[in-house]
Amino acid sequence: MGRAFVYVILGGGVAAGYAALEFTKKGVSNGELCIISEESVAPYERPALSKGFLLPEAPARLPAFHTCVGANEERLTPKWYKxxxxxxxxxxxxxxxxxxxxxxLTAAGETISYKFLIIATxxxxxxxxxxxxxxxxxxxVCYLRDLADATRLADVMQTSTGGNAVVIGGGYIGMEVAASLVINKINVSMVFPEPHCMGRLFTPKIASYYEEFYKSKGxxxxKGTVLSSFVFDPEGKVTGVDLKDGSSLPADLVVVGIGIRPNTGLFEGQLTLEKGGIKVNSLLQTSNSSVYAVGDVASFPVKIFGESRRLEHVDAARKSARHAVAAIMEPDTTPEFDYLPFFYSRVFSFSWQFYGDNLGEVIYFGDFSGTSFGAYWVHKGHLVGSFLEGGSKEEYEAIARVTRLKPAIDDLSELERQGLGFVVGL
Ligand code: FDA
Ligand code: NAD
Structure with a gap:
């Protein structure tokens, strides 16, 4: 049993949806392209799962957040693919x-052949x-990666109103889900090993701003400890957690967000790997010229930093997917992928954006006791990263534009004095 396609996208997540749209823009013919996905629904905007999907009132549900609504593009419903x-x-x-x-080879025993493969696992x-x-x-006990996980989390949340939740992990999932739990009137304890939340990106000062607000919400x-074991009732339901520091917390619900591993398993020993992902060149092409890799699974050259990175964020998934399709369909005219790392989050009424790299000295600006503030990272005499909370559309565009330029910074105190004015003025 088997089918043959010219183009196969393996994985049906964010990158797959954006790649499909790009294929149609570049003129793919009927029957040439397929998407194979373990999930039972068409590609959707995964970020919705820890935000709108968990709201108590009018939560987001499919088909509302199929790709590519997240970038104000068309919404690709199953009908669209047809x-x-x-x-x-x-x-x-x-x-x-x-x-x-x-x-x-699929688990159902079907062999699917391709001329070009895009790995988007x-x-x-x-x-x-x-x-x-x-x-x-x-x-x-809930994890959160796909729609099935989010559906289960929403169900368990509904039965836990007024009760206690323990959130394990102080990263993106931890922070966004904790906010959603609070909004759903559940008491939250967050447990993580680092001295402050969002350890991979935030400085202690930035982390403290958000932590103080979370504390004000109860x-x-x-911090500084991890789970040692769960406490169960006779039915096998978790009723609490024991921590390595010797303390215990009651729990009607536990949410775990302790990081991810890229799905490279199918290709180990066949393609070159790097930084835990599949190594690609600046056209998103792997060590095999018929195979491309995009999104969370790809380790790609970030030109602006002169080194390869694997980025676990939606903007990189969308843009790398589009670029790979362009490289496949228009190989002679597609330039190198020149990507500026972009991360963001929205919790409660907060909204922040970060561009570039969080390396070097940090210069703060704005009002840390108010609603808008930010920071620049200056490394080897150049501005390499910018963070802004509570900015306007124009201000976010300005920090992105200027960070891409990596401007030389001779005087840190002058940068501090100018604050956000530095990027708006450039
Ligand atoms: P993605 O994980 O989206 O898709 C992979 C697909 O491959 C899945 O459909 C999977 O089932 C399928 N697959 C894997 N192996 C397979 C196999 N062997 N056979 C068939 N199918 C297979 N980022 C951000 O910048 N801002 C944000 O606010 C958020 N918020 C957010 C919330 C939550 C809950 C999560 C889990 C993640 C985020 N992210 C985020 C991260 C962002 O969603 C992530 O970077 C992208 O989804 C990556 O897109 P990919 O297409 O690479 O993988
Ligand atoms: P993460 O890497 O952001 O955070 C992992 C956290 O786990 C760390 O901060 C640490 O506190 C904690 N940790 C690590 N080992 C632990 C242990 N043994 N016990 C307890 N805590 C431990 O990963 P995540 O929060 O799980 O998010 C998963 C993925 O989803 C990431 O790729 C992330 O980028 C993505 N995501 C992104 C966004 C966003 O960009 N706004 C939102 C949600 C999810």
């Missing part, structure tokens, strides 16, 4: 890949079991 002659092979896991033969959530803690398959921060 109308464009794109085969959606859903609910289908690819269990092996043969790069030499250009074939994929994203990542999986790390499990507590990988850190030596067992029991995270209990019904009220969130209890338990």
């Amino acid at each position: 109308e464009h002659g794109i085969e959606l092979i859903l609910g289908t896991r690819v269990k092996s890949a043969d790069i030499r033969r250009k074939t994929l 994203g990542a999986r959530a790390l499990k507590l079991e990988e850190f030596g803690v067992s029991g995270s398959d209990a019904e009220n 969130v209890n921060f338990v």
Whole structure:
């Protein structure tokens, strides 16, 4: 049993949706392209799962957040794929890949062959079991990576109103889900090993701004420790957690967000890997010229920093996907991918954006006791990163534009004095 396509996108997440739209813009013919996805729904904007999807009133539900609404593009519903002659092979896991033969084998036993393959397999959530803690398959312990996880979390949340939640991890999932739990009137304790939240990006001063607000909403921060074990009732439901520092917390619900691992398994030993992902060149092409990799799974050259990075953010997934399609369809005219890293989050009524790299000295600006403030990172005499909370559209555009220029900074105190005016003026 088998089918043959010219173009196959493996994975049905954010990158897949944006790649599909780009294929149609570049003129793919009926029946030439398919998307194979383990998920049972067409590609959607994954960021909605920790935000709008968890709201108590009028929560976001599909089809409202299918790609590519996140970038103000068309919304690609299953009908759209049909109308464009794109085969959606859903609910289908690819269990092996043969790069030499250009074939994929699905769990159902079908062989799918391609001329060009785009790997967009994203990542999986790390499990507590990988850190030596067992029991995270209990019904009220939730991870959050896909729609099925989010649906389960929303269900458990509904039955936990007024109760206690423990959030394990102080990164993106931890911060966004904790805010959603508070909005759903659940008492939240956050447990993480670092001295402050968002350790990979925030400085202590930035972290403290958000932590103080979370505390004012009743969130209890338990820092510098990790879970040692779950406490269960006789039915196998978790009723609490024991921590390595010897303390315990009651729990009606536990949410775990302790990072991800890219889904590279199918290609290990067949393609070159780097930084935990699949190594690609500046056209998103892997070590095999018929195979491209995009999104969370790809380690690509970030020109502005002169080194390869694997970025776990939606903007990189969207743009790398579009670029790979352009490189496949218009190989002679597609330039190198020149990407400026962009991260953002929205919690409560906060909204921040970050561009570039958080390396070097930090210069703060704005009002840390008000609603708008920010920071620049200056490394080797150049501005390399910018963070802004509560900015206007024009201000966010300005920090992005100027960060890309990597302007020379001779006088840090002058940069501090000018603050946001520095980028608006350039
Ligand atoms: P993505 O994970 O979206 O898709 C991978 C797809 O491949 C899935 O459909 C999966 O089922 C499929 N797949 C994997 N292996 C397969 C196999 N063997 N066979 C078949 N299918 C397979 N970023 C940001 O910048 N701002 C934000 O606010 C957020 N918010 C956010 C919230 C939540 C809850 C999550 C989990 C993530 C975010 N992100 C984010 C991160 C962002 O969503 C992420 O970077 C992109 O989804 C990456 O897109 P990809 O297409 O690479 O992977
Ligand atoms: P993360 O890497 O942002 O944070 C992981 C956190 O886990 C760390 O901050 C640390 O506090 C904690 N941790 C690590 N090991 C631990 C352990 N043994 N016990 C307890 N805590 C531990 O990852 P995440 O929050 O799980 O997010 C998953 C993915 O989803 C990431 O790729 C992230 O970029 C993406 N995401 C992004 C956004 C956004 O960009 N706004 C929002 C949600 C999710």
